[in-house]
Amino acid sequence: MLKIKIAGYTIEVVEDENILANESRIGEYSSYEQKIKLHPGLTEQQKNETLIHEVLEAINDIYELGLEHDEQLCKLSVAIHQIIVDNNNII
Ligand SMILES: [Zn+2]
Numbered sequence: 001m002l003k004i005k006i007a008g009y010t011i012e013v014v015e016d017e018n019i020l021a022n023e024s025r026i027g028e029y030s031s032y033e034q035k036i037k038l039h040p041g042l043t044e045q046q047k048n049e050t051l052i053h054e055v056l057e058a059i060n061d062i063y064e065l066g067l068e069h070d071e072q073l074c075k076l077s078v079a080i081h082q083i084i085v086d087n088n089n090i091i
Helices: 044-062 069-086
Strands: 002-006 009-015 027-030 035-038
Touching (some): 009 044, 035 044, 044 069
Parallel strands (some): 009 035
Antiparallel strands (some): 002 009, 027 035
16 A cells, blocks of 8 residues: 655545546545545556645645646646656756
8 A cells, every 4th residue: 555645644646436526626625534546547657647636635735735726736847847858867
């Protein structure tokens, strides 16, 4: 079982095929369950980007940042994913 620590919380990262309610929804953060759920059919790139996205969802929730979802949180997760992937010599 994979776990990620965010702001003092231990969040389980699990695969769950029931979350694909629609095509745009491939991951989910649940503060109630303290879980990040990822759809099992994702490519490695989708999995990494979705995990970063859901970590940001958790940070946004726990720290009450009030990030707007599509314009801020989605764009931040894509940007952070790109920077990590393209600069793995320093990050
Ligand atoms: Zn989201």
